[in-house]
Amino acid sequence: MSELILQALYSGVLQGGSYALIALGLALVFGTMKVINLAHGELVLLAAYMAYMVESKLGLSPLFAIPLALVLVCTCAVLVYFLVSLIRKDRELNSLILTYGIGIILTNAVLLIWSADVRSTSSAWFQDAVVVGPFYSMRSELLFFVVASVLMAGLWWWLSRSWYGRAVRAVSSNRDAAKLMGINPRTTEIVSFVVAGILASFAGVAIFSYGVIQPAFGHALTVKAFIITVLAGIGSIPGVMVGGLLLGIAEALTVTLASSALQELVGMALFLLVLFLMPNGLFGAKARRG
């Protein structure tokens, strides 16, 4: 039994890497623009379908879809930015309606192009089992966990060391003060959308490489990302990284100990529990003080 639980923890952590990538994009955009991009999951899905197309039509490894996904997803992300920036009044609220609408349009576009069938990779190389110590996983799970870790380390470096990364944090922290520092907030907004697009591209290809995708999946991803962001405490980047892993672990444990039918429920339960016990999120308390 304890072996099963340990194995579930391991799988959960691997899965959580992708969740964290998706949620980080949502959190970055929320930080700079105070906009919750409800079409974010659909952007991830778009990358996943790029991977499907490259594999099924070109017969190449889904890994080759990454450049394609980067171009397409980042373009879409910037497009979402421009549409949202057209909103003049009550942007925080109206952007919810707008991005929700964009999400529906993207879902239906995916439906139209790739049909409603459930897709998954047919690459044997990806699906081979890899053993690390006592733990098993698919090769793609481990591979993309490593990729996610590298991306997160890179993001961490960028946010804390680079001029633009710091500018993104400054705008999130105090918009007017950031303007006084010579930072154009619109630039950091576009930058945060593009970075969210980059993270979403990798996450999308990752999800296709070890899971199944279907057009309605984007919405579920948005919800997961939102849960993680709130779980972490809005505005806390390290919190989002941990929150992603937590959700991955919670889902994996649920599948192992109870039933896979409850997988989606556990996120919601966790979400309500955290909101009830720690309304500022697990890591949000510090940001709220003072």
Added chain:
Amino acid sequence: MLEIANVRAGYGAINILWDLSISVPTGQLTTIIGPNGAGKTTLLRAIMGLVPLSQGSIRLNGQPLDGSSTWHMLERGVAMIPEGRMIFKDMTIEENLMLGAFPKAHRAASQANCDKAYAMFPRLHERRTQLAGTLSGGEAQMLAMARGLMSDPKLLIIDEPSLGLAPVVVNELFEILARLKEEGRTIVLVEQNTHKAVGVADQVYLMQSGKVVLSQPAAEVSLEALHELYFAR
């Protein structure tokens, strides 16, 4: 250096500044004093482009400023030191300082200016890796000042540096202001502490309800007359 002429500005339907004119000569310290709600901070925000003008003009060295974006002001040699609460609380002190040199033109000198700032405010150096949110009110104000100096600005616009600080800290702050003035910087200082502000200034403006009600060289200002005007309703 800075000419403010007939400026009207406010927030949406609420107008705050009424046909305000102020002139700031190069190399001098001009102080703007007045009670709460007189529109002092709004004036500074209007200079920096954070509040739009509905009438009048603001000129820097003869060039009109109105319509130019807040984030271009540093490149033009103008830095605003907002009150200490406007530091980036969830970033470290060093990160706060570095952001003061964000425009590309200032990045090359950022390390040197950072060292200068630490020399001026040794306490910030001791705490450079701490989050700015952990600083006391006085230290936060010091950080705001140090950050404002990171771009080595010619015109410094300072908003109520002594607000809510202990007298000892206030004395320390005004010593630093006097030093900045000696360095030849042009300074616009908004203050509530009239006694201190008049002591360090060259020219004094008294604002009330969005208007200038008194403009005098600091040497001629009688604090008693000033306080009478200040408290007259």
